[in-house]
Amino acid sequence: MNCEDFESNINELAREQIMEASVRAQTLAHREECEACARQLEDQRSLSFQLRALAREANSAKVPPMGNELLTALRSRQALKTRPARVAQGRSRAKVAGVVAGAMAVAAMVLIVIAMTVIRSRSVTPTAQSQPNSTSPKSLPPSEIANVKPTDVPAPAPIKNSERESRRAAGKNRRRNLNPILVPVESIAGVSSKNVTAKDTATSVTPDSAAEITTDFMPVGYASATTLQDGGQLVRVELPRSALVAFGLPMNVNRYDEKVKADVFFSADGMARAIRFVQ
Amino acid sequence: MSANTDPSDSDLLQSMMAGDEAALAALYQRRARDIFRFALQMCGSRALADDVTQEVFMVLIREGYTFDATRGSVNAFLMGVARNHVLRRLRRERFYVSMEEDSENDAAQVSRTSENPLEKLSRTEAIESVRKAVLTLPERYREVVVLCDLQEMSYVEAAQILGCAVGTVRSRLHRARALLIEKMRPAQDEEAVDVKSARCFA
Numbered sequence: 125m126n127c128e129d130f131e132s133n134i135n136e137l138a139r140e141q142i143m144e145a146s147v148r149a150q151t152l153a154h155r156e157e158c159e160a161c162a163r164q165l166e167d168q169r170s171l172s173f174q175l176r177a178l179a180r181e182a183n184s185a186k187v188p189p190m191g192n193e194l195l196t197a198l199r200s201r202q203a204l205k206t207r208p209a210r211v212a213q214g215r216s217r218a219k220v221a222g223v224v225a226g227a228m229a230v231a232a233m234v235l236i237v238i239a240m241t242v243i244r245s246r247s248v249t250p251t252a253q254s255q256p257n258s259t260s261p262k263s264l265p266p267s268e269i270a271n272v273k274p275t276d277v278p279a280p281a282p283i284k285n286s287e288r289e290s291r292r293a294a295g296k297n298r299r300r301n302l303n304p305i306l307v308p309v310e311s312i313a314g315v316s317s318k319n320v321t322a323k324d325t326a327t328s329v330t331p332d333s334a335a336e337i338t339t340d341f342m343p344v345g346y347a348s349a350t351t352l353q354d355g356g357q358l359v360r361v362e363l364p365r366s367a368l369v370a371f372g373l374p375m376n377v378n379r380y381d382e383k384v385k386a387d388v389f390f391s392a393d394g395m396a397r398a399i400r401f402v403q
Numbered sequence: 404m405s406a407n408t409d410p411s412d413s414d415l416l417q418s419m420m421a422g423d424e425a426a427l428a429a430l431y432q433r434r435a436r437d438i439f440r441f442a443l444q445m446c447g448s449r450a451l452a453d454d455v456t457q458e459v460f461m462v463l464i465r466e467g468y469t470f471d472a473t474r475g476s477v478n479a480f481l482m483g484v485a486r487n488h489v490l491r492r493l494r495r496e497r498f499y500v501s502m503e504e505d506s507e508n509d510a511a512q513v514s515r516t517s518e519n520p521l522e523k524l525s526r527t528e529a530i531e532s533v534r535k536a537v538l539t540l541p542e543r544y545r546e547v548v549v550l551c552d553l554q555e556m557s558y559v560e561a562a563q564i565l566g567c568a569v570g571t572v573r574s575r576l577h578r579a580r581a582l583l584i585e586k587m588r589p590a591q592d593e594e595a596v597d598v599k600s601a602r603c604f605a
Contacts, residue, residue: 135573135576135580138580139551139552168580168584171533171583171587174529174530174533174587175533175537175548175552175553176552177526177529177530177533178444178533178534178537178553179552179553179554179555181530182440182443182444182553183440185440185443185449187435187436187439187456188435188439188453188456188457190427190428190431190435190460191457193457194427194431194457194460194461194464195424195427197461197464198419198422198424198464201422201464
């Protein structure tokens, strides 16, 4: 046995732990041969002796008696133990109530959604039916379309809410119908105030517009003639009278604050392409 | 015969968890001493050891259901809890200076009750120096010394309490004892140096 092996066994030897007899004998034999290891073993034995004395002294220390706090804690824990059953019952009831309430809420939501869908479909249907009427059956040769000259006029002034809604409805219908309503270009470019008959206007925009007189369709913006071929929608709007001046038409100054009716033609891409004023 | 009829720690724990106060008292009677000694030797404060002992049993009452017999004995479980509490308290009170003089009081008590005062006093001083040396050890070395040398537990039991391998306990104990010898040696050397200097002056 060398010093390293001796050192690995010195603790067990000094602490008088159970060891293999052969290892113990070899360790003790090495102690006889090596003075440093013998001194080390002596130090370790001395330490063990002192530690044992310290342990004996600690053994004589008085252990604190069991406090009433422990008994109180045990009792309160026992009291708590009986509660969970009641709490669990309450919880299960609350769970069922929650599920029922949730189901009722979902059912109510579904009913509301169905009702709203029905109401919307009813409100949308008349406008959808009126769409075909907004188109004019008349058509003009493409040569006349080319005569339409774009002006520097900006887009029409703000439109009333009711018209906006109708536009939205019309837009929705346009999206729904895969076959968009085609407005013949002739109705935009070629129809003059003379050409427009009472019959035409009545069918085109409003049911009670028998006595309406309209101007020619005037292009709005710089739309080219070719884009007008794509079809679109005619929408009746109300504009401030100043819009007449913008389009080069005469305006009665005394009626400056009044509105004027107009039919705006929106192409399939949703842009205002042409306008005619209605009296 | 009585040993055979005594309920095991696990049985006592089960009874205690069922609300048996006698079982709690029996378990306390059986295990409080080890816990108290461990806490006292780890921190050197009787008041702190008292607190830790109470806290350990409070934890047992509150969380006794977490005990798993397959992982170790009830004693190991309790000592593990005690160790956690002691280490926590030591870390919390690291920045405070203890005003207690328990050890000196004990020494005075020993000297008062001893038959041979001089001999007993020197022995008490030696024990006190060991105690101080143990208390100055790093916590991981101190706990193995307390468990294996002072509480005379086996490596396996200590490993269960500390939650480490047996080899780790063995190597830590080896290192801890070497440190203790080193810590106790300077005092002897200083004494020797003092003697030499006295001779020189003489």
